[in-house]
Amino acid sequence: MKRALVSLIMGAAVAATLFSPSTLAQTGWASGAGALQAKVGGSDAPASVDANGYNGTGSALGVTATGTTTAANLADRFARTINVLDFGADPAGINDSTAAIQHAINAACVTRTKTSPGQIYLPGGSYKTTATITIGCDNVTVAGAGRNVTVIYPTNNGDVFYAYNPSWSPSTPYSYGKNFKDFRIYRADNPSSGAGIHFEHVAIGGATHVDVSGMYVGIEIESSISLNFDDITPGGINTVSGSRLWWVHRSSATDTNPSENFISNTNSRAGSAGGYTYGILIQDTDGFNMANYHVGFTSGPALMVRPEYTSDVIFGLTFSNGGFDTAQYCIYSTGLAGETGGRSSWNFDGVLCELSSLDGFYNDDPNLKYVTAVGSQFFLNGRHGINVSAGTGYKFTGSYFIDNNLLNASGNHVVLSNTAADINLDAASFVRNGSPYAVGYNVAISGSADQISIKNAKYAGAGTADLSNTSSGGNIYYSTIYTDKSSAPNNPGPTTPIANGTALCNISGSVAAPGSCTATQMAQFMGLSYPGGNPSGHSSLIGDGGHFLNFAGSYYGFNLYYNGGWKYADSNGYGAIWGQDSSGNLCMSYAPSGTAGGTPSSVTAGTCLNYGGASIRLPTSTTPSSSSAACAAGSLYWDSNYLYVCTATNTWKRSALGSF
Structure with a gap:
């Protein structure tokens, strides 16, 4: 028996x-x-x-x-999970397993259904491949026995796995349900092309528990949507210039299918010691989310955002609870000449950016709009923490800037230059500015940068000064800025107002040649708490001692001073607007060119509008020389017989006055 x-x-x-x-x-x-x-x-x-x-x-x-x-039955039972060993794959890695794995996938494509996806199983072992393995059908999963148990060793200079839509057309843009899990792809000979896993025109798929090491591209996402990646590690050393761990882009300039994908729990480390390499290269997407990540050790940017075609759009980038480090730039954004696509709605939440050789965040693309960073940290970067020379609508809230310009004596925590506009730094903390270089500014504004707002900031020391502004743009706003030269970022110390010794320079963007301001003058900037006194100056000043508001250094001045005095707009008194409310009157006047500033009584007669109680007074009568005398629409004159109204340029009409 x-x-x-x-x-x-x-x-x-x-x-x-x-x-x-x-x-x-x-x-x-x-x-x-x-x-x-x-x-x-x-x-x-x-x-x-x-x-x-x-x-x-x-x-x-x-x-x-x-x-x-x-x-x-036995046939169905065997077909539910297809084992590559049944097709001749060699788990010892001696013989080529490409054909066996491809045949197993083809068999799964025959048996799979929507409710019963095809399962291709690679038992533990080492599998040698020499050509790209393709997956064209829907609803299949390639699975190993574990990322440290099943290892694929490719030798071809192309993709290892290529998941695509063989029936692509504008009306059928996607193939569905292509998944990978529990294995490792390892390459050690610096290929110059090819991805570990390449998705093109795929929807609803992705990878879990997969490592990709040493490939020219780790994961390539091309015109694909709704792909999810969890616990992915594309990394390893590839020193070929242009290699990247993640690549998101369109198939062609005429392809209308952008990529939208989610990635979580990824450790993407290039470890490149050779050519110019990227961590993540995004060239077109309508939604890219990455959470709980680490991207770094690249000779180029850790995150590079650069369109491939002028019509590319890059919307909806979201990075949360992760870090970029040890790269040329943490985040680098640039554009193309003649762009027609848009760039907007980028969010960085809880991002750590450190140890870049140049800048933490860099952008020179004028089309980039609406970038927010909340609770992010920029420190120990080689040149600048943030360097923005174009674009509009950026908001950095609750950010820490620590010891930037580590490798560059001209570096600063924040640089806003050229055409950058509508930039908000809210509740930012600045700590030191670079060792060994004890120079640089917390914030440096130049070019024509405009509409810059800094509020609730905490300064804990800068090499040269807290702030420099040589911008011709004007419209720089400051509110509630505190300084404590010795504090750490998480222990900002006493919230004392900026005081003497805190050098802020040339904020006004004066029409006259820009000049530096003293610490005392700059302590009086809009929103800065100034404990009293009426210091003169050429910039925007506000005092909390109940004294005055003074915008100056431009053709249009605004001066409001009550409780005993007036302030002039600039050294020539050009564009002065005066006001006095201590006696219930408001007088606004224009000081013509060459008229020295002074009190309202010294302003040229006929240029003052007074408000007192329930009346508005034009104190001086004037009669137009003719009905076509020079005037601007809306002007009012009066004399003893008529009220004159300028109804259009150089067109006067009048109404006779009568007794009552």
């Missing part, structure tokens, strides 16, 4: 006792023509089992897998 155990995939097993023909009838087994008859599933009636798992009448023989309740 012999006993055999027939093991089926997925854990199903049938125990059979083999006897000589004379004893079969005694045990409930009988012989048939070319078949083994057995009692199955507790039945007393014997059933024939042929090589395909069917009985003599062609009905399926039910086999129930261990731990399950539903029976299936």
